């Protein structure tokens with residue numbers, strides 16, 4: 225059976241269990257889909273692996289108890305209230321990097337708003353050539369395709385916009401208030417919860433496409449992170465001490481981001497309409513920081529404000545001058 229066929233069958237069984245809302249006998253499922261007992265069992269196990277809680281009882285059959293933790297294309301698309309973002313979703317059980325996969329689709333003409341999501345990434349990419357830890361089932365590893373008609377130099381603003389959407393969606397879904405570290409890390413008590421990697425394909429004056437890649441550590445246990453990350457990374461379930469369903473969080477993020485993105489394109493005022501929301505969450509402001517990779521040697525400074533283009537204004541410690549940091553990375557030295 226082809227992958228597509230077996231997937232269709234899996235979700236047909238799921239639909240049946242959802243509709244019946246009670247025990248459905250194996251015999252009935254078997255007759256309906258022409259399946260052996262063993263094949264049904266295999267599909268039920270697959271559904272359990274996707275987060276569906278299914279009880280099995282001798283003689284009675286199978287009953288769907290909860291689909292709260294289900295994470296799959298069909299569940300993501302169900303009740304997704306966006307106009308465009310995510311309406312075309314590509315779901316990978318396993319892939320190298322959702323950013324790389326989506327770039328391939330983008331080059332073949334995939335439409336704006338196409339979403340790539342993976343359960344597991346084997347070569348997750350982080351910023352500055354680093355790798356991103358993306359183990360099975362514990363996170364939201366997503367890439368979103370955008371084709372905005374804005375100058376390429378304005379593209380980095382979208383990253384800041386997505387950080388606002390991400391922290392709002394986390395608060396809306398779980399009640400947790402998170403911090404933004406300029407430009408786009410989401411932290412909680414100084415530990416990294418989400419990372420954003422924006423990649424762009426452009427000409428001198430025109431953007432062909434942008435791939436916005438976002439990793440959210442949702443249910444990762446501290447001991448599951450590689451040793452070097454255990455002190456610096458965290459997840460929603462570690463913070464809140466419970467398992468967090470991924471689908472509503474992903475849907476809320478898409479909703480939030482779509483609203484901000486459309487407003488950004490419509491108003492054409494850069495980040496100005498959004499700075500109040502960004503600043504309220506940005507914990508870099510007012511801090512003593514070190515600046516790395518701004519196209520010059522690292523230096524110490526105090527973070528002052530965010531400009532309408534999303535750059536960070538800082539006061540250098542060595543010269544006392546105010547200067548603008550447009551790229552690179554900052555680390556907070558002390559409060």
Ligand code: BTN
Nearest residue numbers: 321323349350351366419437439
């Ligand atoms: C960072 O270094 O902070 C950015 C991490 C970005 C990770 C996400 S997960 C989904 C998408 N696909 C990737 O390969 N990377 C991004």
